[in-house]
Amino acid sequence: MMKIDVLTLFPKMFEGPLTESILGKAIDKGLLDVDVINFREFALNKHQQVDDYPYGGGAGMLLKVQPIHDALKHIEEKHPATDKRVILLDPAGKPFNQHMAEEFSQAEHLVFICGHYEGYDERIRSFVTDEVSLGDYVLTGGELGAMVMIDATVRLLPDVLGNVASAQGDSHSTGLLEHPQYTRPAEYLGMAVPEVLMNGNHKLIAEWQLKESLRRTYLRRPEMLEKITLTEQMKQMLEEIKKEN
Template sequence: MRIDVLTLFPRMFEGPLRESILGKAIEKELLAVYVHNFRDFSDNKHQQVDDYPYGGGAGMLLKAQPIHASLEAIRESSPATSKRVVLLDPAGKKFDQSLAEEFSEEEHLIFICGHYEGYDERIRSFVTDEVSLGDYVLTGGELGAMVMIDATVRLLPEVLGNDESAKTDSHSTGLLEHPQYTRPAEYLGMEVPEVLRNGNHKLIAEWQLKESLRRTYLRRPEMLEQLELTDEMEKMLQEISQEEARAVDKEKL
């Protein structure tokens, strides 16, 4: 995969792109990332990339010309025919695991990191996607782009040590991930559930599914509304509801 990032602050990407999973993916040539300062593409002798909005208003807007020129330069340098151009914008579609999976299928991604008060509206005609991390506003799109890149790249083949790891992550299955444990079997009086130590893979799989359902039921119940539940899962949810109700009653005593 090739990823290009348009930003006014290229140095913000130096640490995240050198460390951990992203750094290893680049070392193994599974990923190529190019970070561009779109100020370098301004046609203004002072490299100005922003200006006051027509009609008045607070702050400055990013101009269309530097962004367009940057995109044209990237298109000329890359042989990839399919390019997904992502505009980081608070008004965009909310980023989630499903979109990360969609991005991971692309050959070439381009992220445009905004700054100042917003964009010249004509910039939107250059992009394929407008995406937001959530219902809040950051000072720029750089942090959002880093999050999206990380969530996307870890889904690429061979990036993680075990390709099965991403398939069982929270949100990948439609459920939150079940609790997990490692050695020792007992610590500060807290024990690893017996079912995980008995070696019965069928019972372990049933326990993991039920605990994924329990965690989702307690923490993100709205996710269950989007899930097509099997008869087994319906039965487990009924048991969970009863068990949690008994636990609440017990606490009241």
């Protein structure tokens, strides 16, 4: 079972995502245990203040180091034996991708720190193992980013998805975008399912799927092709695709 703790000022934001769909089922099946912790509860002053003005001046407020540190100590005391990855959600962090989701899915215990306000006291970074960004843009807080990362990670855990091949063939898992897929009816508004998918020849189907994955990647995300090693078959297919398009 994977253990996840989330440090946030807005725990109610997680109620929907953690009770529905794949995440909710994973929790119900005992494959995932998630605690959402309001780190305001670890503030020392009577107003439960977790932010303050930055030294040296500047716009906005910064999250203070003490509430975050004490919340992390609380998690460590509660789960001292687990191998933890502590993830700081930060626009300056390493961009999240499928490879990172696969790495996180191998961890025993994940802790997400959701920032807010203008930023963090720099000393908070000394308590984390990973600084991660959802992308090259700024959100109001780290909550939405944490939800996305949790979803992308948990679906890779054994037995979470009904069919393990569902995750293995996803876009980005193979280095290519996923090939087109179809279901019934075989024709709709004049748009027909490719004949090769209905002839039962698994070798031809696999070749068609590979070529269409290459085609979609070449047309939509050509930079991805530079990051994978192409087989001779794939190189030949890619040359055909370039001529066809």
